[in-house]
Amino acid sequence: MKAERLSHIKKELQQCSKDELLQLCLRLGRFKKENKELLTYLLFEAHNEDQYVASIIETLDEEFQTINCDSYFYMKKSIRKILRHIKTYSRYSNSKTTEVELLLYFCQNLKALTPSIFKNTALNNLYHRQLITIKKKIETLHEDLQHDYLLELEALTAA
Template sequence: MKTATVKQIKDELKHNSQEELMSLCLRLSRFKKENKELLTYLLFEAHDEASYIENVKQEIDLQFESINTDSYFYIKKSVRKILRLIKKYSRYSLKKETEVELLLYFCEKLKNFRPSIKNNITLTNIFDRQIASIKKIISGLHEDLQYDYTVTLEALDA
């Protein structure tokens, strides 16, 4: 089966009634957890980005608390998992400010994590890559936001 392009899907959806669209969305939500999460964001959380960010930060806190600190191997696996979650939640939002805030929060949690990430090259590299990623995203934001985020980033990177 050949997959249709986004434009073809968009044109076809224009011809459907509201009930048909609703049934398509509900059917789509049954197939993948990410589809359901995206619909949840769009329907319930997109109107209040600040509370969405806070909810994601709470999820990040829970993930950091559950990290197995017996070895750096387990810490690295868990940190990568947390980073994947952040990227996924940022994709739902499509707002660069949200992505910057979540990545800054992640870096802050990682920097303050015990045992220290400075004892492991891989974790230090993950931290450095995220700082570089934040700088790149910040450069595309409004000047006022650039200043605010840069001040926060410098305090974190020091």
């Protein structure tokens, strides 16, 4: 089965009744965890972005505390998993400021990890790639936000 174009799906959805749309959304939510998470964000958290970011930061704190620091191999796996979650949460929000805040928080926690990530080439490279990504995303924001986030970014690059 070939998936239809989004414009064609949109036209078809406009012809559906309210009850049919409700059933389609509920059915969509049953099949994939990501679909359910996106529906949850859109229905319950999209109206308050600050609260959404705070809840994600709590989740990230828990994930950073569960990192297995016995070897760099396990650290890399856990850190990449956390980064994957951040990318997913950012995609739900579709807000550049949310993504920048989460990535800055990720880098701050990464820098504070013990043993130091800078002793491992892969983790060091991952950290610096995220800094480059943050810088590119900051450039697309409003000037006032750019200034604030650039100060945080400079604090991460210093020392």
